[in-house]
Amino acid sequence: MSGFDANNVYTVSIHDPPAATSPESPSETEKLLFEFLIGYRVGGEFIYRDKLRGNLLLKQHLLEVDLRHVSLFNDELAHAIQDRPTDVLPLFENAATKAARSILFPLAGGSEERTQAAAESIPKVQVTLKSGLNLLQFRDLTADTMNKLVRIPGIVISASVLSSRATKLHLQCRACHSTKIIHPPGGMGGVGGGSDRGLPRYCDAPEPEGQKKDCPIDPYLIMHSKSAFTDQQTLKLQEAPDMVPVGELPRHMLLSVDRYLTGKVVPGSRIIATGIYSTFQSAKNKNAGPAALRQPYLRVIHLELASPSAAGTGSNPFGVQFTPEEEEEFGEMARSEGFYERFSKSVGPSIYGSLDIKKAITCLLFGGSKKVLPDGMRLRGDINVLLLGDPGTAKSQLLKFVEKVAPIAVYTSGKGSSAAGLTASVQRDAVSREFYLEGGAMVLADTGVVCIDEFDKMRDEDRVAIHEAMEQQTISIAKAGITTVLNSRTSVLAAANPVFGRYDEGRSPGENIDFQTTILSRFDMIFIVKDEHNENRDKMIARHVMNIHMNRPNQATDEQGDNIGELGLDKMKRYISYCKSKCAPRLSPDAQEMLSSHFVSLRKQVQQVERDNDERSSIPITIRQLEAIIRISESLAKMTLCPIVQNHHVEEAIRLFKFSTMDAVSAGSADGLSRGELNEEMTSIERELRRRLPVGWSTSYQSLVREFVTQQGFSSHALERTLFIMEKREIIRFSGQKKVVHRVGV
Numbered sequence: 001m002s003g004f005d006a007n008n009v010y011t012v013s014i015h016d017p018p019a020a021t022s023p024e025s026p027s028e029t030e031k032l033l034f035e036f037l038i039g040y041r042v043g044g045e046f047i048y049r050d051k052l053r054g055n056l057l058l059k060q061h062l063l064e065v066d067l068r069h070v071s072l073f074n075d076e077l078a079h080a081i082q083d084r085p086t087d088v089l090p091l092f093e094n095a096a097t098k099a100a101r102s103i104l105f106p107l108a109g110g111s112e113e114r115t116q117a118a119a120e121s122i123p124k125v126q127v128t129l130k131s132g133l134n135l136l137q138f139r140d141l142t143a144d145t146m147n148k149l150v151r152i153p154g155i156v157i158s159a160s161v162l163s164s165r166a167t168k169l170h171l172q173c174r175a176c177h178s179t180k181i182i183h184p185p186g187g188m189g190g191v192g193g194g195s196d197r198g199l200p201r202y203c204d205a206p207e208p209e210g211q212k213k214d215c216p217i218d219p220y221l222i223m224h225s226k227s228a229f230t231d232q233q234t235l236k237l238q239e240a241p242d243m244v245p246v247g248e249l250p251r252h253m254l255l256s257v258d259r260y261l262t263g264k265v266v267p268g269s270r271i272i273a274t275g276i277y278s279t280f281q282s283a284k285n286k287n288a289g290p291a292a293l294r295q296p297y298l299r300v301i302h303l304e305l306a307s308p309s310a311a312g313t314g315s316n317p318f319g320v321q322f323t324p325e326e327e328e329e330f331g332e333m334a335r336s337e338g339f340y341e342r343f344s345k346s347v348g349p350s351i352y353g354s355l356d357i358k359k360a361i362t363c364l365l366f367g368g369s370k371k372v373l374p375d376g377m378r379l380r381g382d383i384n385v386l387l388l389g390d391p392g393t394a395k396s397q398l399l400k401f402v403e404k405v406a407p408i409a410v411y412t413s414g415k416g417s418s419a420a421g422l423t424a425s426v427q428r429d430a431v432s433r434e435f436y437l438e439g440g441a442m443v444l445a446d447t448g449v450v451c452i453d454e455f456d457k458m459r460d461e462d463r464v465a466i467h468e469a470m471e472q473q474t475i476s477i478a479k480a481g482i483t484t485v486l487n488s489r490t491s492v493l494a495a496a497n498p499v500f501g502r503y504d505e506g507r508s509p510g511e512n513i514d515f516q517t518t519i520l521s522r523f524d525m526i527f528i529v530k531d532e533h534n535e536n537r538d539k540m541i542a543r544h545v546m547n548i549h550m551n552r553p554n555q556a557t558d559e560q561g562d563n564i565g566e567l568g569l570d571k572m573k574r575y576i577s578y579c580k581s582k583c584a585p586r587l588s589p590d591a592q593e594m595l596s597s598h599f600v601s602l603r604k605q606v607q608q609v610e611r612d613n614d615e616r617s618s619i620p621i622t623i624r625q626l627e628a629i630i631r632i633s634e635s636l637a638k639m640t641l642c643p644i645v646q647n648h649h650v651e652e653a654i655r656l657f658k659f660s661t662m663d664a665v666s667a668g669s670a671d672g673l674s675r676g677e678l679n680e681e682m683t684s685i686e687r688e689l690r691r692r693l694p695v696g697w698s699t700s701y702q703s704l705v706r707e708f709v710t711q712q713g714f715s716s717h718a719l720e721r722t723l724f725i726m727e728k729r730e731i732i733r734f735s736g737q738k739k740v741v742h743r744v745g746v
Contacts, residue, residue, distance in 0.1 A: 026091055029080065033088075033095035036073045037063075038102070052096070052125070053103050061123055062260045063096050064302070067131035081129070082149045085276045089127065089301065096125040126259045128302045131274055138239045138251040141277055141296070150298070151274045154237040154253070155444055156265045158436045160429065162231050165258065170226035171199065175215040178205035179223075233262040237273065237298075241410055241444065254297035264303055268443045268486065270408075274302040322578055330578050334641040340652075343639065346567040348401040351394045352544040353537070356659050360385050360525045361398060363656070364449065364491050365406055365576050366638045368631030369584035380473050381584075382491040383631050384522060386455070388513060389529025390502045395495035399451040402493055405569055407577045408448025410441045414458040414496075417441070419465035422450075423475045424486055435480050442469045442488040455496035456514060463519060466492070470522040471624075494523075503530050513619070521620045524628030525660040585637035587630065591650045595633075598654055599626040602662065612677070619661060628661075629653050681718035686726065693732075698742040701734075 037048045052063050071078030081088045100122050133151040141150065171180045182200070199222075203215035235255040244250045255273055257264070265271055279294035322330075333339060340362070347358040347365075363383055370381030387395045403411040412422070421440045428435055442450055455463075469475050469488045476485045498504070498512040513520070520526065567575075587595070606621045633653035637645045685708055693699060704723075708714045723741070726732045733742045 026087070029077070029088060030091040030095050032074060032077055033092050034098055036070060036077070037065075037096060037099040040069055040073050042069075049099070049103065052100055056100055056104060056122070060260065061100070062126040062128065064128045064130055065092075067129055067133075082131075082133075084147075085149045085301070086147055086278070089129075089276075092127045093124055096127050097122060100125050126261075128261065129274060130302050130304075133274070135272065137243055138253060139245075141253075145277050146296075147276065147278055149274065149301075150277045151272060152237070152253070152298070153243075153270070153272045154239050156235050156267055156269050156271060157238045157252075157438050157444075158236045158267055158427070159265060160234045160436065161434065162233050162262055164229035165232040166222075166227050167230050168228040169199075170223040171220040172223050173203040173205060173215055173219045174221050175219055176203065176205055176213060178203065180204070180220070230259050231262045232256065232258045235265065235300075237271070240270065254295070255300050256297055257300045257303070261300055261303055265305065267437060268439045268446050269305060272304040273298060273300050274304075275300040322574070326574065327578070330575055331641065333575065334579075334639070340636065340639055343567065343572070346572060347405070348394070348398050349566050350548055351397055351401075352541050354394070354529065356656060357387065357398070357527050357529070360527065360632075360656055360660060361402060361493065362639065363632050363635040363653075364493060365402065366579055366635040367491060368634035369586070369638070370489070378473065379627070380471065380489070381631060381634070382473070382489060383524045383628070383635060384470055384492040385494070386520075386523040386526045387493075387495045387529055388498060388503075388526060390531040391497060393529040393531055395529065396453050399453055399493060399495055402449055403451050405572050405576070406449040407573055407580075408445055409451065410445040410448070411451045411453070412441050414452060414454035414456070417452070417458065417462065419462040422462065423465050423469065423488075424477050426477070426479045426482055435482055437477065437482065437484065437486070439486060442466070442475060442490055443486050445490045446487050447489050449491045449493055452492060452494045455494040456499075463515075467518060467522065470519075492523075503528065517620050521622050521624050523661075524625075524631060525657065526619060527660045528663065579638050579641060583638045583641050583643065585634045585643055585645050587633075587645045588647075590647055591633065591645045594647060594650050595626065595629060599629070605662070621661070625657070625661065629657050632656060678715075678718055678721070681714050682722045682725070685714055685719055685722045689722070689726070689732075693741070693743040695743050695746065698735075698740055701739050701741055704741065 037052065038046070040046065040048055047069070048063065048065065055062055067078060067081065070081065081092070104122065129149070131149065131151060133149065136145070136150050136152050138152060138154070141152070166184055169182050169184060171182060172178070173180075180200070199218070199220050201217055203213070203219040205213070205215075207213040233256075235257060237253045237255050238250050241250065255275065275298040277296060278299055279296050281294050336342075340359075344355060344359045344362045347361050351358075364385050367383055368381040371379045373379070387398070389395060399411060403409040422442050423440050424443055425438050425440065426435050427438050452458075452466075465475075469490070470492055473487070473489045474485045475488050477483065496515075499514045500512070503512055602621055602625070629650075630653075633645045633649040636649040636652055637643075642649075688708070689704075705716070705719065708719050709716050723732065727734065730745050731743065733744045734740070735742060
């Protein structure tokens with residue numbers, strides 16, 4: 001029995017303890033590791049001994065070791081683990097297995113049978129190494145890091161099916177039926193290779209008496225029923241989108257996990273993997289290329305979940321630890337006066353104005369509370385915002401800012417995104433020929449924000465793919481025999497241009513907005529951003545832009561001329577994840593009453609607008625919009641870490657909603673006229689004008705005003721509008737500072 005010397009006399013030195021031996025030979029290393037597991041203690045408790053005993057009683061043969069403890073115990077040992085993990089780790093597992101046996105069978109040294117029994121009752125213990133190494137990026141994995149311990153972060157994009165790898169093979173010769181047991185080399189086993197490699201070519205059983213042994217070459221058959229196997233799984237890790245340099249494809253890395261590490265992660269989860277960077281001979285380039293060109297992969301020895309989707313709904317989903325000082329500071333921030341305004345102003349501080357849009361984006365970053373009803377139905381807590389407006393109103397800049405400040409975010413542009421790229425695609429594995437799923441942008445941004453720019457340029461069939469993700473927050477796939485549902489608990493922030501490139505005042509919102517009602521009702525807030533010509537505003541914006549370009553610290557001042565302290569990006573990011581993990585507000589009875597009565601009046605208002613304009617509103621107000629207001633008020637409460645939604649939160653939410661969506665519903669009416677009446681007036685004015693101004697004639701502007709407004713009682717707004725549109729169509733032309741009107745075209 002290897003490693004256990006039965007009936008030996010042990011001596012213990014009673015004088016000064018010898019200096020910590022340096023790990024020279026494997027046996028010494030193993031002895032040191034054994035001493036570490038049995039004897040390492042912090043204060044009065046033996047950490048690893050107790051941990052090991054606890055895990056063994058749960059029938060889990062695994063032990064998580066912190067590398068920092070090892071380096072405190074013996075520095076050289078820790079260095080050996082980092083530099084030669086392939087040699088030291090098997091010794092570590094042997095030591096752990098010995099330690100386990102000595103814990104469960106303290107008297108096993110007594111007799112041979114007991115030793116055997118102890119050995120059989122405890123299989124090999126798996127050691128996972130938790131280390132505080134610096135994180136390496138995918139691009140830093142060079143030839144120098146080969147066969148060293150590395151730690152890399154990334155997103156799991158696909159996980160294979162569990163497969164079994166042989167640890168002990170029971171072979172039988174097909175000619176003389178003699179048996180033999182071999183242990184295939186550890187490590188990756190056959191990630192790419194076949195199962196026949198590594199079997200002995202010749203039968204080495206002794207010859208039977210009196211007859212010649214005649215065994216063919218490659219005689220051995222594997223007896224699967226008597227062999228031992230362990231679980232193995234391969235994962236595909238992709239670097240996080242924010243790590244990829246501009247213009248490069250994200251890199252991938254194969255990870256191999258075994259035993260207790262399998263089945264831990266699902267696609268879309270963000271992890272930090274610690275492992276040994278090594279290589280394997282892939283089946284693809286076995287024949288082609290130089291002999292030693294092999295493919296790199298990572299043999300994982302520890303997985304940290306840094307992701308909400310993997311860690312389930314833990315108390316701290318982002319895997320972010322907050323120090324008590326930080327928590328104190330965040331509490332003070334939340335209680336400070338006018339914090340909501342201050343936070344909103346810090347959103348895209350280099351963008352002038354549009355404060356209400358910034359407030360809406362602030363609500364989107366925090367999100368409402370998601371609810372799971374007793375019957376298992378889920379109500380989403382994420383807020384979706386659509387910015388619809390003229391070019392040059394800084395929509396994409398806001399989107400870029402949100403991508404930077406949200407803890408998890410993916411930015412994509414409409415024209416370059418397909419339905420599969422947003423939701424998920426089915427791929428085929430090159431080696432095992434199995435299908436597997438690769439998550440798209442919405443899956444990667446689970447529990448974060450997806451920013452979709454150029455939303456109007458997407459093909460309709462691609463836009464439909466987002467419907468389910470926006471309301472039900474799942475993506476269901478039925479392709480190539482795979483039917484499954486992926487989580488996509490994301491907020492969507494979309495930016496789009498109106499149909500004609502610019503918002504055309506002369507048409508209804510329905511004609512300007514080219515989206516179907518189905519997708520518009522899923523947005524909680526819809527902003528129509530118009531580029532208005534207004535001299536004072538233009539001066540302010542010009543000054544603001546000049547300041548930015550001249551690198552002057554832009555003194556953001558409010559009306560009183562006070563400076564507003566802006567929050568830094570990192571602080572905002574930490575604060576958002578803190579609020580999301582700590583607070584999920586609920587409605588108070590007053591707020592509830594206020595919301596329901598308000599919703600009814602909103603519906604009335606929309607009905608009125610529809611009746612006046614004699615057309616269905618293109619922006620629907622449905623029950624979803626009531627839920628939207630609830631979510632906005634929850635996120636306003638969450639921002640100040642308030643557990644209950646108060647009345648002032650609801651008032652602000654209603655104000656935001658009115659400013660955005662309700663404003664968009666009634667856009668285009670003016671002077672107390674609804675759009676329907678305005679259009680009627682404009683058609684009759686145009687008819688009249690064409691009648692009394694033949695081509696080539698001209699008249700003064702004043703006489704037109706006198707005739708139409710004072711005599712016939714049309715509104716001046718309608719006349720202005722008609723002349724403006726007719727000039728655009730080149731039917732009339734102004735001259736002499738708009739005093740004279742010439743009829744030029746038909």
